[in-house]
Amino acid sequence: EPEVTQTPSHQVTQMGQEVILRCVPISNHLYFYWYRQILGQKVEFLVSFYNNEISEKSEIFDDQFSVERPDGSNFTLKIRSTKLEDSAMYFCATRLAGVADTQYFGPGTRLTVL
Amino acid sequence: GESVGLHLPTLSVQEGDNSIINCAYSNSASDYFIWYKQESGKGPQFIIDIRSNMDKRQGQRVTVLLNKTVKHLSLQIAATQPGDSAVYFCAESTSGTYKYIFGTGTRLKVLA
Numbered sequence: 001e002p003e004v005t006q007t008p009s010h011q012v013t014q015m016g017q018e019v020i021l022r023c024v025p026i027s028n029h030l031y032f033y034w035y036r037q038i039l040g041q042k043v044e045f046l047v048s049f050y051n052n053e054i055s056e057k058s059e060i061f062d063d064q065f066s067v068e069r070p071d072g073s074n075f076t077l078k079i080r081s082t083k084l085e086d087s088a089m090y091f092c093a094t095r096l097a098g099v100a101d102t103q104y105f106g107p108g109t110r111l112t113v114l
Numbered sequence: 115g116e117s118v119g120l121h122l123p124t125l126s127v128q129e130g131d132n133s134i135i136n137c138a139y140s141n142s143a144s145d146y147f148i149w150y151k152q153e154s155g156k157g158p159q160f161i162i163d164i165r166s167n168m169d170k171r172q173g174q175r176v177t178v179l180l181n182k183t184v185k186h187l188s189l190q191i192a193a194t195q196p197g198d199s200a201v202y203f204c205a206e207s208t209s210g211t212y213k214y215i216f217g218t219g220t221r222l223k224v225l226a
Binding site: 004031033035040042043044045048050055056058091102103104105106107108 | 122148150155156157158159160163203205211212213214215216217218219
Protein backbone atom coordinates (compact mmCIF):
# COMPACT_ATOMS: atom_id res chain seq x y z
CA GLU A 1 0.00 0.00 0.00
CA PRO A 2 1.47 3.39 -0.97
CA GLU A 3 2.62 5.56 1.93
CA VAL A 4 3.78 9.06 2.58
CA THR A 5 7.39 9.00 3.74
CA GLN A 6 9.30 11.65 5.64
CA THR A 7 12.96 12.26 6.38
CA PRO A 8 14.64 12.61 8.74
CA SER A 9 12.69 10.91 11.48
CA HIS A 10 14.39 13.10 14.08
CA GLN A 11 16.25 16.38 13.59
CA VAL A 12 18.14 18.15 16.33
CA THR A 13 19.29 21.69 15.64
CA GLN A 14 20.58 24.76 17.38
CA MET A 15 18.36 27.81 17.70
CA GLY A 16 18.84 30.12 14.73
CA GLN A 17 19.83 27.37 12.34
CA GLU A 18 17.96 26.48 9.16
CA VAL A 19 16.30 23.10 8.78
CA ILE A 20 14.70 21.39 5.82
CA LEU A 21 12.18 18.65 6.38
CA ARG A 22 11.46 16.34 3.49
CA CYS A 23 8.40 14.45 2.38
CA VAL A 24 7.79 12.04 -0.48
CA PRO A 25 4.08 12.10 -1.28
CA ILE A 26 2.05 9.17 -2.52
CA SER A 27 2.53 9.13 -6.27
CA ASN A 28 -0.26 10.77 -8.27
CA HIS A 29 -1.39 12.74 -5.25
CA LEU A 30 -1.77 16.39 -6.15
CA TYR A 31 -2.34 18.20 -2.86
CA PHE A 32 0.31 18.48 -0.19
CA TYR A 33 0.16 19.71 3.37
CA TRP A 34 2.30 20.34 6.40
CA TYR A 35 0.94 20.10 9.91
CA ARG A 36 2.69 20.28 13.23
CA GLN A 37 1.99 18.81 16.64
CA ILE A 38 3.63 20.23 19.72
CA LEU A 39 4.15 17.51 22.32
CA GLY A 40 0.87 16.62 24.01
CA GLN A 41 -1.18 19.01 21.90
CA LYS A 42 -3.44 18.68 18.91
CA VAL A 43 -2.39 18.63 15.29
CA GLU A 44 -2.27 22.11 13.75
CA PHE A 45 -2.48 23.05 10.08
CA LEU A 46 0.48 24.96 8.66
CA VAL A 47 0.15 25.12 4.89
CA SER A 48 -1.37 23.53 1.83
CA PHE A 49 0.26 23.37 -1.59
CA TYR A 50 -1.17 22.61 -5.01
CA ASN A 51 0.10 23.15 -8.52
CA ASN A 52 3.37 24.61 -7.22
CA GLU A 53 1.62 27.26 -5.20
CA ILE A 54 0.56 27.75 -1.62
CA SER A 55 -3.23 27.33 -1.48
CA GLU A 56 -3.74 28.28 2.12
CA LYS A 57 -1.60 28.93 5.19
CA SER A 58 -2.18 29.46 8.87
CA GLU A 59 -0.96 32.26 11.07
CA ILE A 60 1.76 29.92 12.31
CA PHE A 61 3.27 29.83 8.82
CA ASP A 62 5.13 33.13 8.97
CA ASP A 63 8.06 34.42 6.91
CA GLN A 64 10.41 31.94 8.60
CA PHE A 65 8.64 29.08 6.84
CA SER A 66 8.66 28.14 3.19
CA VAL A 67 7.62 25.15 1.13
CA GLU A 68 8.87 23.83 -2.14
CA ARG A 69 8.56 20.94 -4.54
CA PRO A 70 12.08 21.09 -5.88
CA ASP A 71 12.18 18.05 -8.13
CA GLY A 72 8.64 16.92 -8.80
CA SER A 73 8.74 14.21 -6.16
CA ASN A 74 9.94 15.65 -2.85
CA PHE A 75 7.94 18.22 -0.94
CA THR A 76 9.95 20.22 1.56
CA LEU A 77 9.33 22.48 4.52
CA LYS A 78 12.11 24.92 5.36
CA ILE A 79 12.42 26.83 8.59
CA ARG A 80 14.99 29.57 8.07
CA SER A 81 15.93 30.48 11.62
CA THR A 82 14.60 28.00 14.12
CA LYS A 83 13.26 29.04 17.50
CA LEU A 84 12.82 26.97 20.62
CA GLU A 85 9.06 27.00 20.12
CA ASP A 86 9.45 25.35 16.71
CA SER A 87 10.19 22.08 18.52
CA ALA A 88 7.37 19.74 17.49
CA MET A 89 6.44 16.80 15.31
CA TYR A 90 5.98 17.90 11.72
CA PHE A 91 3.65 15.83 9.58
CA CYS A 92 3.36 15.85 5.83
CA ALA A 93 0.02 14.84 4.36
CA THR A 94 -1.08 14.31 0.79
CA ARG A 95 -4.34 13.72 -1.01
CA LEU A 96 -5.34 12.71 -4.46
CA ALA A 97 -7.79 15.29 -5.76
CA GLY A 98 -11.21 16.75 -5.19
CA VAL A 99 -12.41 19.11 -2.55
CA ALA A 100 -12.63 16.78 0.39
CA ASP A 101 -10.72 13.64 -0.38
CA THR A 102 -8.89 12.05 2.47
CA GLN A 103 -5.49 13.30 3.51
CA TYR A 104 -2.92 10.61 4.23
CA PHE A 105 -0.27 11.41 6.77
CA GLY A 106 3.38 10.49 6.93
CA PRO A 107 5.11 9.22 10.08
CA GLY A 108 6.41 12.66 10.97
CA THR A 109 9.73 14.33 11.69
CA ARG A 110 10.49 15.18 15.29
CA LEU A 111 12.25 18.55 15.35
CA THR A 112 14.13 19.46 18.51
CA VAL A 113 15.53 22.98 18.74
CA LEU A 114 18.15 23.49 21.45
CA GLY B 115 6.90 29.99 32.37
CA GLU B 116 6.16 26.32 32.25
CA SER B 117 4.51 25.01 29.11
CA VAL B 118 1.82 22.45 29.79
CA GLY B 119 0.28 20.28 27.12
CA LEU B 120 -3.40 19.64 26.83
CA HIS B 121 -4.79 17.05 29.20
CA LEU B 122 -6.36 14.46 26.94
CA PRO B 123 -9.63 12.91 28.04
CA THR B 124 -9.18 9.18 28.48
CA LEU B 125 -11.60 6.39 27.80
CA SER B 126 -10.83 3.03 29.37
CA VAL B 127 -12.71 0.00 28.11
CA GLN B 128 -12.49 -3.73 28.66
CA GLU B 129 -11.23 -5.81 25.78
CA GLY B 130 -14.21 -7.04 23.78
CA ASP B 131 -16.50 -4.19 24.82
CA ASN B 132 -17.68 -1.48 22.46
CA SER B 133 -16.08 1.98 22.61
CA ILE B 134 -17.70 5.29 21.83
CA ILE B 135 -15.49 8.33 21.33
CA ASN B 136 -17.12 11.71 20.98
CA CYS B 137 -16.13 14.92 19.28
CA ALA B 138 -17.74 18.35 19.13
CA TYR B 139 -16.83 20.32 16.05
CA SER B 140 -16.83 24.06 15.78
CA ASN B 141 -17.77 25.16 12.29
CA SER B 142 -21.35 24.73 11.13
CA ALA B 143 -20.10 25.12 7.54
CA SER B 144 -17.91 22.02 7.82
CA ASP B 145 -19.10 19.34 5.44
CA TYR B 146 -16.47 16.62 5.68
CA PHE B 147 -15.37 14.84 8.81
CA ILE B 148 -12.67 12.31 9.46
CA TRP B 149 -11.49 10.15 12.33
CA TYR B 150 -7.80 9.47 12.75
CA LYS B 151 -5.96 7.12 15.06
CA GLN B 152 -2.55 8.11 16.35
CA GLU B 153 -0.27 5.66 18.06
CA SER B 154 2.65 6.90 20.10
CA GLY B 155 5.40 8.39 17.92
CA LYS B 156 3.48 7.87 14.68
CA GLY B 157 1.48 9.97 12.29
CA PRO B 158 -2.32 10.10 12.20
CA GLN B 159 -3.79 7.06 10.50
CA PHE B 160 -7.08 7.38 8.63
CA ILE B 161 -9.94 5.33 10.08
CA ILE B 162 -13.18 6.49 8.52
CA ASP B 163 -14.79 9.58 7.06
CA ILE B 164 -18.27 10.95 6.53
CA ARG B 165 -19.75 13.74 4.48
CA SER B 166 -22.41 16.07 5.79
CA ASN B 167 -25.13 14.62 3.59
CA MET B 168 -24.97 11.45 5.68
CA ASP B 169 -25.58 10.81 9.35
CA LYS B 170 -24.04 7.37 9.65
CA ARG B 171 -21.30 5.42 7.94
CA GLN B 172 -19.95 2.00 8.75
CA GLY B 173 -16.59 0.43 8.21
CA GLN B 174 -14.96 -2.68 9.49
CA ARG B 175 -15.68 -2.69 13.25
CA VAL B 176 -16.09 1.11 13.20
CA THR B 177 -19.11 3.35 12.76
CA VAL B 178 -19.18 7.12 12.56
CA LEU B 179 -22.28 9.06 13.50
CA LEU B 180 -22.83 12.69 12.59
CA ASN B 181 -25.35 14.99 14.25
CA LYS B 182 -25.23 18.31 12.46
CA THR B 183 -27.91 19.83 14.63
CA VAL B 184 -25.66 19.82 17.67
CA LYS B 185 -22.35 19.67 15.75
CA HIS B 186 -21.40 16.34 17.19
CA LEU B 187 -19.45 13.44 15.79
CA SER B 188 -18.88 10.05 17.34
CA LEU B 189 -16.76 7.02 16.58
CA GLN B 190 -17.96 3.63 17.67
CA ILE B 191 -15.52 0.74 17.79
CA ALA B 192 -17.03 -2.71 18.12
CA ALA B 193 -15.33 -5.46 20.10
CA THR B 194 -12.43 -3.26 21.14
CA GLN B 195 -9.02 -4.92 20.94
CA PRO B 196 -5.68 -4.10 22.60
CA GLY B 197 -4.40 -2.85 19.23
CA ASP B 198 -7.07 -0.16 19.32
CA SER B 199 -5.26 1.59 22.18
CA ALA B 200 -4.23 4.99 20.80
CA VAL B 201 -5.25 8.63 20.68
CA TYR B 202 -8.22 9.29 18.42
CA PHE B 203 -8.73 12.63 16.72
CA CYS B 204 -11.65 13.94 14.77
CA ALA B 205 -11.00 16.48 12.04
CA GLU B 206 -13.32 18.72 10.07
CA SER B 207 -13.03 20.36 6.71
CA THR B 208 -15.08 22.72 4.60
CA SER B 209 -15.56 22.69 0.83
CA GLY B 210 -13.45 25.38 -0.75
CA THR B 211 -10.76 25.20 1.91
CA TYR B 212 -7.78 22.92 1.93
CA LYS B 213 -7.08 22.29 5.57
CA TYR B 214 -8.27 20.00 8.28
CA ILE B 215 -9.04 21.35 11.72
CA PHE B 216 -8.29 18.76 14.34
CA GLY B 217 -10.02 18.25 17.64
CA THR B 218 -8.23 17.80 20.93
CA GLY B 219 -8.18 14.02 20.88
CA THR B 220 -9.25 11.22 23.19
CA ARG B 221 -6.93 8.56 24.55
CA LEU B 222 -8.42 5.07 24.36
CA LYS B 223 -7.03 2.49 26.76
CA VAL B 224 -8.05 -1.10 26.30
CA LEU B 225 -7.89 -3.16 29.45
CA ALA B 226 -7.15 -6.86 29.16
